[in-house]
Amino acid sequence: MITTRDVRVTYPDGAGGRVHAVDGVDLDVSRGEVTALLGPNGAGKTTLIDVVLGLTAPEQGSVEVLGTAPAHAVRDGRISALLQTGGLLPDLTAVETVRMIAALHRNPADVDEVIDIAGVRPFASRKVGKCSGGQQQRLRFALALLPRPEVLILDEPTAGMDVSARHEFWDRMRAQADAGATVLFATHYLEEAEQFARRTVLLDRGRVLADGATDEVRSRAGAAHLQVTWLPSPAELAALQEAVPDVREVEQRGSRLALRTDAPDAAAVHLLTRTAAHDLTIRPASLEEAFQMLTADDGASAATDRTDETAETADDAEELLR
Numbered sequence: 001m002i003t004t005r006d007v008r009v010t011y012p013d014g015a016g017g018r019v020h021a022v023d024g025v026d027l028d029v030s031r032g033e034v035t036a037l038l039g040p041n042g043a044g045k046t047t048l049i050d051v052v053l054g055l056t057a058p059e060q061g062s063v064e065v066l067g068t069a070p071a072h073a074v075r076d077g078r079i080s081a082l083l084q085t086g087g088l089l090p091d092l093t094a095v096e097t098v099r100m101i102a103a104l105h106r107n108p109a110d111v112d113e114v115i116d117i118a119g120v121r122p123f124a125s126r127k128v129g130k131c132s133g134g135q136q137q138r139l140r141f142a143l144a145l146l147p148r149p150e151v152l153i154l155d156e157p158t159a160g161m162d163v164s165a166r167h168e169f170w171d172r173m174r175a176q177a178d179a180g181a182t183v184l185f186a187t188h189y190l191e192e193a194e195q196f197a198r199r200t201v202l203l204d205r206g207r208v209l210a211d212g213a214t215d216e217v218r219s220r221a222g223a224a225h226l227q228v229t230w231l232p233s234p235a236e237l238a239a240l241q242e243a244v245p246d247v248r249e250v251e252q253r254g255s256r257l258a259l260r261t262d263a264p265d266a267a268a269v270h271l272l273t274r275t276a277a278h279d280l281t282i283r284p285a286s287l288e289e290a291f292q293m294l295t296a297d298d299g300a301s302a303a304t305d306r307t308d309e310t311a312e313t314a315d316d317a318e319e320l321l322r
């Protein structure tokens with residue numbers, strides 16, 4: 001339904017070089033899928049979305065939407081977008097805006113229905129210039145639904161919304177997805193990917209670091225957190241690390257020993273059968289932790305002249321956790 005192959009887009013970096021905004025991305029989105037494009041600021045999410053919408057032509061690679069060029073799919077109203085910014089006229093009311101844009105479409109959805117689906121009704125008669133950022137996003141959502149699109153593209157759709165507005169927005173969007181819409185959304189809110197998308201494509205510096213079921217993306221980072229009640233001697237700890245070399249970040253917290261490992265089963269077997277450890281708990285890495293680990297791994301494997309960028313990525317990941 002959406003296919004990109006080796007898509008590359010660069011921009012001048014202002015210092016005579018080029019920024020690789022999208023750096024060889026292969027993406028396949030199937031009908032009915034809800035996919036999160038997850039990444040820190042500058043990862044290339046907006047650029048990739050612009051390519052999928054035909055707003056930016058890739059310098060290299062190919063992109064197809066619904067079996068045709070993006071511009072055709074957009075023109076036919078088969079793909080529609082809710083972008084970070086989008087010109088709204090401040091002096092029109094919300095309902096006037098929806099009616100006006102509906103008049104531009106060949107076969108628009110019912111205006112009242114769209115207003116209800118997008119949650120615009122409570123402020124339908126308010127001037128757009130007086131609407132909050134979250135209300136304007138809901139209005140943009142209503143406009144995006146007007147052409148009855150098969151694919152909805154959302155770029156950071158809940159930016160500027162408070163937590164309850166964000167939840168309400170995603171409830172409405174989930175209803176669209178349940179009704180069969182294909183949704184591709186960019187976010188740097190990890191919890192949004194985790195709660196809403198079954199599939200997550202993790203982007204960093206224009207490249208896909210991970211692509212799969214959101215749960216798999218998390219587990220690709222591998223590590224799990226184990227805790228046991230145990231006060232090991234240095235020799236016992238060394239024996240554990242010899243038996244399970246993947247054990248790392250060992251920390252004694254009172255009577256509890258906390259550790260992180262890529263091999264939680266092996267660690268659990270060793271702890272429970274070879275030591276006095278008891279009351280074992282295992283928690284998988286959160287998506288935040290997976291994200292941090294995957295972007296850190298990527299940085300570590302990059303060429304040495306990218307050390308500064310790697311540091312920036314680590315900062316970004318930290319920012320995401322705040």
Ligand SMILES: Nc1ncnc2c1ncn2[C@@H]1O[C@H](COP(=O)(O)OP(=O)(O)OP(=O)(O)O)[C@@H](O)[C@H]1O
Binds near residue numbers: 019
């Ligand atoms: N018009 C442009 N001119 C120059 N550089 C650009 C331009 N647009 C994007 N970039 C650069 O390309 C990279 C990718 O930017 P992009 O906006 O696609 O990332 P993003 O993941 O959407 O980030 P954000 O979450 O901040 O919107 C960044 O380094 C950005 O500075």
